[in-house]
Amino acid sequence: MSHDHPNDLLYTSSHEWVRREANGEITLGVTYHAQEALGDLVYAETYPVGKRLEAGDTCAVVESVKAASDVYAPVAGTLLAGNPVLAKTPEIINQDPYGEGWLVRIRMEAGSDLAGLLDAAAYERLLAEGH
Amino acid sequence: MSGLIFDRSRPGRHAGGLAPEVLESVDDLPATCLRKVPPALPEVSELDVVRHYTRLSQKNFSIDTHFYPLGSCTMKYNPRAANRFAMLEGFLSAHPLAPARFQQGFLECVFELQEILRAVTGMSAVVLSPMAGAQGEFAGIAMIRRYHASRGDPGRTEILVPDAAHGTNPASAIMGGFRVREVPTGPDGDVDLDALQKAVGPATAGIMLTNPSTLGVFERRIVEIASLVHGAGGLLYYDGANLNAILGRARPGDMRFDILHLNLHKTFSTPHGGGGPGAAALGVSARLEPFLPTPFAARDPAGGFCWIGAEGRPESIGRLSAFMGNAGVLLRAYAYARLLGRGGLRRVSTFAALNANYLARRLEAAGFELAFPERRASHECIVTLRREAREYGVTAMDFAKRLLDYGLHAPTTYFPMLIPECLLIEPTETESKETLDAFVEAMSRIRAEAATDPERVRGAPWTTPVRRLDDVRAAREPDLRWRPPGVGSAAET
Numbered sequence: 001m002s003h004d005h006p007n008d009l010l011y012t013s014s015h016e017w018v019r020r021e022a023n024g025e026i027t028l029g030v031t032y033h034a035q036e037a038l039g040d041l042v043y044a045e046t047y048p049v050g051k052r053l054e055a056g057d058t059c060a061v062v063e064s065v066k067a068a069s070d071v072y073a074p075v076a077g078t079l080l081a082g083n084p085v086l087a088k089t090p091e092i093i094n095q096d097p098y099g100e101g102w103l104v105r106i107r108m109e110a111g112s113d114l115a116g117l118l119d120a121a122a123y124e125r126l127l128a129e130g131h
Numbered sequence: 132m133s134g135l136i137f138d139r140s141r142p143g144r145h146a147g148g149l150a151p152e153v154l155e156s157v158d159d160l161p162a163t164c165l166r167k168v169p170p171a172l173p174e175v176s177e178l179d180v181v182r183h184y185t186r187l188s189q190k191n192f193s194i195d196t197h198f199y200p201l202g203s204c205t206m207k208y209n210p211r212a213a214n215r216f217a218m219l220e221g222f223l224s225a226h227p228l229a230p231a232r233f234q235q236g237f238l239e240c241v242f243e244l245q246e247i248l249r250a251v252t253g254m255s256a257v258v259l260s261p262m263a264g265a266q267g268e269f270a271g272i273a274m275i276r277r278y279h280a281s282r283g284d285p286g287r288t289e290i291l292v293p294d295a296a297h298g299t300n301p302a303s304a305i306m307g308g309f310r311v312r313e314v315p316t317g318p319d320g321d322v323d324l325d326a327l328q329k330a331v332g333p334a335t336a337g338i339m340l341t342n343p344s345t346l347g348v349f350e351r352r353i354v355e356i357a358s359l360v361h362g363a364g365g366l367l368y369y370d371g372a373n374l375n376a377i378l379g380r381a382r383p384g385d386m387r388f389d390i391l392h393l394n395l396h397k398t399f400s401t402p403h404g405g406g407g408p409g410a411a412a413l414g415v416s417a418r419l420e421p422f423l424p425t426p427f428a429a430r431d432p433a434g435g436f437c438w439i440g441a442e443g444r445p446e447s448i449g450r451l452s453a454f455m456g457n458a459g460v461l462l463r464a465y466a467y468a469r470l471l472g473r474g475g476l477r478r479v480s481t482f483a484a485l486n487a488n489y490l491a492r493r494l495e496a497a498g499f500e501l502a503f504p505e506r507r508a509s510h511e512c513i514v515t516l517r518r519e520a521r522e523y524g525v526t527a528m529d530f531a532k533r534l535l536d537y538g539l540h541a542p543t544t545y546f547p548m549l550i551p552e553c554l555l556i557e558p559t560e561t562e563s564k565e566t567l568d569a570f571v572e573a574m575s576r577i578r579a580e581a582a583t584d585p586e587r588v589r590g591a592p593w594t595t596p597v598r599r600l601d602d603v604r605a606a607r608e609p610d611l612r613w614r615p616p617g618v619g620s621a622a623e624t
Binding site: 037039040042043063065066067068069090091 | 298544545546548551602603606607
């Protein structure tokens with residue numbers, strides 16, 4: 001299953017993935033598991049660029065034919081960018097959750113780190129436990 | 132599939148086509164008020180209209196024609212007697228602006244319904260002005276805000292909501308200007324108390340709970356939850372959507388809830404027809420009474436009954452609508468409660484719970500996986516079809532669609548989202564054992580089909596007026612408006 005949840009990413013228990021970029025920035029999306037559980041995405045909205053986020057704040061909303069779901073920032077920071085293609089083609093999240101289907105880019109606040117996040121193996125253990 | 136009424140339209144055709152023509156003069160209307168072009172209404176005979184809408188009604192899946200086990204919606208039978216009493220001439224002819232002395236009968240019904248619901252819920256006061264459950268929630272949230280403001284405690288900005296909550300709960304909290312903090316559910320279906328303990332604090336305005344929860348189990352540690360939230364200075368809000376499970380047996384007021392709303396169109400058996408009209412009751416504990424919306428009915432000190440309005444109630448959150456709620460729906464709820472009486476209302480929850488538990492155990496015996504097999508079901512139960520999805524590639528949605536071919540309305544699908552491939556099944560108290568057995572039989576047959584001929588299930592429904600709808604496209608490209616040919620549709624623009 002590890003091709004579903006790549007080893008070079010970090011994960012949250014609320015089913016976001018995080019890629020560490022240069023300059024203290026991260027890219028965030030929803031995991032393969034999350035998009036599969038949600039089913040066909042019909043709407044996605046990211047919060048405004050420049051928004052200050054605390055860890056656990058909502059930074060995007062995704063909606064499928066089954067449910068609407070908040071997407072949470074795993075660390076404090078500033079929202080730098082939202083994926084511009086989501087408004088017209090939310091299905092890109094189903095098709096390419098780790099690539100073209102990314103949601104937001106965040107600049108982490110000084111002093112915050114990603115130590116509390118899960119690696120791929122820990123995330124898949126979480127899924128196996130039925131979370 | 133029959134066409135639209137517009138497809139039957141022929142120029143010049145109208146109702147009363149054989150009757151002598153009578154021209155009404157509209158000369159006294161100002162020219163600015165007159166249309167230049169007549170509206171594009173369908174031009175049809177009276178018989179065309181009757182046949183068109185009768186055919187449409189015959190295509191309905193409804194509680195009057197089919198088993199309708201839609202979880203968390205309480206689609207119970209609406210007794211005709213309640214309808215008959217609400218349709219009495221004196222009620223139908225009443226005007227909402229008539230002085231109270233000409234409304235005494237109606238006022239007495241409203242007052243007694245308030246009292247009945249007070250007794251049923253154990254709350255200090257009940258009002259009936261919310262026009263639907265969602266407005267009841269919104270008003271409840273507004274009262275939480277007003278309560279904390281009145282105590283000079285404006286720092287309470289968060290509403291706690293369990294992750295199994297109805298979607299309306301976080302939506303109402305956000306609409307009321309609060310932040311939502313989600314509280315996880317433990318593996319046994321109860322709220323995770325450790326997580327709740329960490330979440331409560333000086334920012335906690337309140338918690339919104341449904342009990343029994345949407346997981347179809349009773350929240351066993353409600354007393355501890357109440358102590359935790361009250362201890363931190365927050366209020367407890369009861370979402371009454373699942374009151375049918377505990378009616379006459381347990382009271383939210385005794386669980387120390389401060390505010391609740393009841394969906395009268397669920398527990399009190401008023402029609403859900405076409406999504407409305409709804410009606411909600413709003414109940415509060417004593418300390419929240421000053422904030423209740425107006426108007427509500429009271430005993431008039433001079434004898435009889437009167438409306439209590441905004442005068443002398445400066446802390447009220449105000450009005451929720453022009454008048455006092457959905458009068459016709461309230462009358463049906465009142466008649467229902469009076470028809471059943473105290474003992475009857477108690478039997479409602481007895482049989483609702485018995486039916487749900489019978490169904491749960493029969494489904495389990497038939498090899499389906501219950502989400503909480505070790506728990507007693509409340510008035511609804513959850514089956515997870517994850518094994519069927521894995522083994523046969525047939526999902527909960529496919530089962531739901533195939534049930535329609537068996538003449539059964541589908542249960543709620545994919546809610547709550549915590550349970551994968553779930554069906555939330557609420558049979559209600561008004562179904563017979565034979566109907567429940569037929570449901571189990573249909574589920575078993577569908578699973579057999581999934582094993583041998585999965586396309587039969589994945590392609591369902593086969594027998595309904597319309598086949599499987601493209602809900603993804605409907606959500607992505609909603610096109611809700613009919614336009615006459617040539618006027619241009621959303622697809623053309």
